[in-house]
Amino acid sequence: MKAENPFYYLPSSQLFPIDGPLAGLDIANSLTAKLKIAKEYTINNSHEEALSVYNELIEEFPNYPFLYACRSILKTRIEEEEGAFYDYQVAKRLDFNYHNALEWINNAGEMVESEELQELIANEKQEEQYYINRATLFVQHFEYQKAIDDFTKAYSLGNNPIVLVSRGAVNMRMVKYNQALSDFNDALKQDNSLMQGYIFRAKLLAAIQEFELADMDFNKAIELSDGDANVYEERAQFYELREIWDLAIADYTTVIELNPEDFYVYVLRADLYEKSNLPQKALEDYNRAIELNPYYSDLYQYRGDIRQSLGDEHGAKEDYAKFEELEEE
Structure with missing residues (x-):
């Protein structure tokens, strides 16, 4: 993988417009220099100046999800909710991990701790499974850094490579791609038969558009899957991403x-x-889906569209009517 890949080094830099010191992967170039300036503007409440930097960068680099995520965070800060939501949608479309990252940034520390989590915090045990359980709950509460810390403690107690994969998955949620990749690499060095390690690393590599490497990892996961349908579905989604x-x-x-x-x-x-312009095959699949789940309203709308495209106006009308009936229920 090339270190100068901006889909990798930008999120790894963690140069989001949020309060706090500069952290993350330190890559020095004109792009990160401007992002540091925008972050400093934000910290100093010079929001218009920061927004100008992001507008300029997005105009120059319209395919970098990190830039839209930064502008979304800034617009949320200055209560431009509509613009913030638009940028969030673009970032998520380009790389779904930004959905998790923005949820983390916007919700960390806001959720009330569940009784189960409070109990675990109050009764700490120096046991691997205890820290794994607590880390899992921290993830559900958007306390990703606390989850990272607990997975680190769990790994120190058991040296279990699966724990490294779990920690890497949380790092990936924060788009700390350098740390996530390091976790997945270390896990697979320790045990090169970890199917989940290959899947998560493949998904990360796909996110940063290292498609050939991602393809190799998905293929390796398939070899290890023993007919696990989920692995084929993950690879199918990867191929969809590449059209x-x-x-x-x-x-x-x-x-x-x-x-x-x-x-x-x-x-x-x-x-x-x-x-793929194969509407008849699509119709057959919608027919089968409706046989299996006749109460899922959207299926009738999808099938109605296909029937209409095939010239079956009567069938389309029936499906649209069924869609409306189920929606009202």
């Missing part, structure tokens, strides 16, 4: 063969058949 419809369809077909009663996989494959 390689035929390979995604092939993987969803395998998922269906392994789990033929899951209605939603038919929906996922139908969508790809539509994108």
Whole structure:
């Protein structure tokens, strides 16, 4: 992987416009220099100046999700909610991990601790499973750094590489990609048969657009999966991201063969058949999905659209009416 990959080093820099010292991966170039200036503007409440920096960078680099995430955070800070939501949507579309990162930044410390978490905090034990359990609850409360700390304690007690994968997954939620990649690499060095390690590393590599490396890891996970449908579904989503419809369809077909009663996989494959200009196959999948789950209203709208595209106006009208009926219920 190239260190100068901006999809990797920008989030790893953690140069978000939030209060606090500079932290994260230190990459010196003109882009990070401007991000440091924008962060300093934000800390000094020079919001218009910071916004100007982000506007300029996004105009120059419209495909970098980190920039939209930064502008979303700044707009939230100055209560431009509509603009903040738009930028959040763009960042999430470009890399879904920014959904988790922005939730973390906006919600950390805001949730009331559950009784279960309070009990664990009050009764600390120097046991691996205790720290794993508490870390899991911290994740649910958007206390990602506390979760990282607990997974670190758990690993020190058991040297379990699965714990490194779990810690890496939390680092990935914070888009601390350098730390996440280090965790996944260390876990797989310790145990190169960890399917979950390859899956998470593949998803990270896909997020930073290192597609060839991601493909290798997904293939390795498939080798280790022993027919696990979830692994094929993960790889199918990776192929969707790259708009390689035929390979995604092939993987969803395998998922269906392994789990033929899951209605939603038919929906996922139908969508790809539509994108591949195969409406009749899409219709067949929607038919099967409705057989399996006749009360899911959206299916009728999807099938109605397909029927209309195929010239079946009567069938489309029936489906739209059924959609409205179920929505009212």
